[in-house]
Amino acid sequence: MPVAARMRQAMEAGSWIRQMFELGIQLKRQHGEQNVFDLSLGNPILEPPAAFRAELKRLAEDPATGTHRYMPNAGYPETRQVIAAKLAKELRLPFTGQHVVMTCGAGGAINVVFKALLDPGDEVLVLAPYFPEYLGYADNHGGVARVVPFTEGFQPDLDALRKAITPRTKVLMVNSPNNPSGMVYSEECLRGIAGVLAGAETRFGHSVYLVSDEPYANLVYDGMALPRPLLHHQASILVTSYSKDLSLAGERIGYLAVHPSCPDVQELVDACTYANRVLGFVNAPALMQRVVRTLQEQRVDVAWYQRQRDRLYEGLRATGYMLHKPEGAFYAFPKSPIPDDVAFMKELLEERVIVTPGVGFGAPGYFRISYSVEERVLDGALEGFARVAKQHKLIP
Ligand code: PLP
Numbered sequence: 001m002p003v004a005a006r007m008r009q010a011m012e013a014g015s016w017i018r019q020m021f022e023l024g025i026q027l028k029r030q031h032g033e034q035n036v037f038d039l040s041l042g043n044p045i046l047e048p049p050a051a052f053r054a055e056l057k058r059l060a061e062d063p064a065t066g067t068h069r070y071m072p073n074a075g076y077p078e079t080r081q082v083i084a085a086k087l088a089k090e091l092r093l094p095f096t097g098q099h100v101v102m103t104c105g106a107g108g109a110i111n112v113v114f115k116a117l118l119d120p121g122d123e124v125l126v127l128a129p130y131f132p133e134y135l136g137y138a139d140n141h142g143g144v145a146r147v148v149p150f151t152e153g154f155q156p157d158l159d160a161l162r163k164a165i166t167p168r169t170k171v172l173m174v175n176s177p178n179n180p181s182g183m184v185y186s187e188e189c190l191r192g193i194a195g196v197l198a199g200a201e202t203r204f205g206h207s208v209y210l211v212s213d214e215p216y217a218n219l220v221y222d223g224m225a226l227p228r229p230l231l232h233h234q235a236s237i238l239v240t241s242y243s244k245d246l247s248l249a250g251e252r253i254g255y256l257a258v259h260p261s262c263p264d265v266q267e268l269v270d271a272c273t274y275a276n277r278v279l280g281f282v283n284a285p286a287l288m289q290r291v292v293r294t295l296q297e298q299r300v301d302v303a304w305y306q307r308q309r310d311r312l313y314e315g316l317r318a319t320g321y322m323l324h325k326p327e328g329a330f331y332a333f334p335k336s337p338i339p340d341d342v343a344f345m346k347e348l349l350e351e352r353v354i355v356t357p358g359v360g361f362g363a364p365g366y367f368r369i370s371y372s373v374e375e376r377v378l379d380g381a382l383e384g385f386a387r388v389a390k391q392h393k394l395i396p
Contacts, residue, residue: 010136016342016360024354031352037381038354039369042179042331044247046300046372052246055291068286073277074269075102075255075284079293083255086296087238091230093260100257101272102284105249106215107133108276109239109256113211114141114171115279116271122170127156128362129333131179131213143170147362153324154181154333154363158192165200171209172197174229177216180361180368181333182309182326184220187227194232207235207263214238215254218245218299220328221306234261237268242292244329247300253288305330308371308378315382320394330372333358337392341367347391351384 003011020040028036059067074080080097087095103109110133114124120142126134127148138145148164151157161172174193176185185193197208212229217240220226230236241254258268276283283289312332313325323334336344341357341364348355358366371378389395 006139010139014132014136016357020345020354020356023349027349027352027354034376035380036352036354037373037377037384039371039373039377039381040354040356042370042372044244044249044300044330044372045374046247046304048247049295049298049300051295051298052248052291055294056287059287059290067290071283071286071289072273073283074100074273076286076289076293079289080255082293082296083257087257091228093230095257095260099260099265099269100255101269101276102289103239103241103254103256103276104252104281104284105243105254106213106239106241107137107254108252108279108281108284109241109254110134110137110173110211110213111140111279112272112275112281113209113237113239113256114138114143115275116268117170117209118143119170121168123166123168125161125164125169125172126362127161127172127174129154129178129180129358129366130173130362131175132360134173144168150363154178154183155185155189156193158189158196161193162196162199165196165208167204169200169204169208171211173211173213175213176227176229177220177326177328178331179216179329180331180356180358180363180366181324182329182331183324183333184224184226184327185229190227190229190232193229197233197235201235209262210236212236212238214240215244216329219302219305219330221302221309222327224327226328230259234259235263237262242288242295245299245302246292246295248288248292251285251288253284253292255284305372308373308375311375311378312369312371312382315378316385319382319386319389320392321385321389330370332369332371333361333363333366334369336365336367337389337394339365341365347388348384351387353381353384353388 080100084095118141124138210233236259243249356368
């Protein structure tokens with residue numbers, strides 16, 4: 001029995017993901033890759049912008065010595081400063097390089113923050129529908145994840161949030177634009193969340209940290225100005241990455257930034273820096289830190305994602321599915337036509353369409369579609385969706 005009991009339990013709880021993945025492989029083997037329409041993966045499909053390759057080439061030819069060595073655990077001071085300046089301009093908060101720690105993606109950043117903040121048994125509130133990795137990340141650091149339900153439009157239920165907070169609550173995770181719903185939390189919603197946190201801080205006499213997970217902040221549509229959680233709560237930390245907006249998911253580059261007015265800000269940054277080290281990340285990838293330094297204004301073709309969103313939304317609505325129009329990220333989260341979203345996923349598999357059931361995101365009765373796929377995959381999937389819709393008589 002080589003594997004820890006907790007690990008075995010966690011793997012079993014997540015086994016449906018593996019089953020789906022294996023079903024997908026089986027389907028592709030059976031029908032040929034081009035006849036299977038896999039909408040289950042949140043992998044950015046666009047190539048990074050041309051400026052990325054140019055900068056990579058320029059740096060590869062840079063003869064300066066020492067560029068592949070260790071650096072301070074928080075990252076290169078120059079990169080941290082550039083990011084701080086960008087955040088200061090965007091959020092109008094006095095960020096300096098001292099507030100920023102470079103990390104191995106947003107996933108690495110969340111683990112670093114949890115390691116820095118959580119004592120065993122501390123509670124982490126996650127707002128459904130949520131990115132499932134939060135549960136594992138909290139558990140990594142002795143935290144206990146508690147799920148808060150949602151209301152209309154996948155906005156958090158503030159009454160339920162108020163009731164879920166206990167003296168052990170240390171962190172609230174906020175993710176907008178949201179994976180899996182594709183929705184953005186409104187300014188009013190963020191104000192409401194901040195009010196609940198402020199109330200809890202007064203009652204319990206300690207900070208409740210808002211961790212704003214923003215890897216999709218630059219993937220918003222229809223010219224929307226994204227409401228920013230850090231503007232509403234001082235005990236807050238932004239975590240993000242270049243995985244989605246520069247399509248660098250495999251390069252593992254991101255950062256965290258502690259709100260300049262966060263209580264004990266320097267101690268928290270120091271703890272995150274130490275966590276980066278002892279979690280074995282040591283530092284974020286050196287080459288990528290140097291590359292992204294000059295690419296702060298670069299993005300993949302966001303309009304392409306918006307067009308994919310429109311095709312999917314219109315296609316699904318026309319065949320009778322119920323869904324909110326996604327406002328950002330590259331996911332849609334329709335209502336399953338039958339209450340059992342896993343059973344519905346299986347019906348779609350008959351049509352060689354692969355989606356992810358909502359139950360894995362804390363939202364049974366829905367399913368997630370990633371539209372970060374080739375256009376032909378989306379078109380093929382829409383045909384499958386239409387056939388299943390007909391079986392369920394979604395439109396007369
Ligand atoms: N947070 C959310 C909401 C995500 O969807 C993802 C990736 O899909 C991550 C964090 C982790 O991203 P990365 O570690 O690649 O930055």
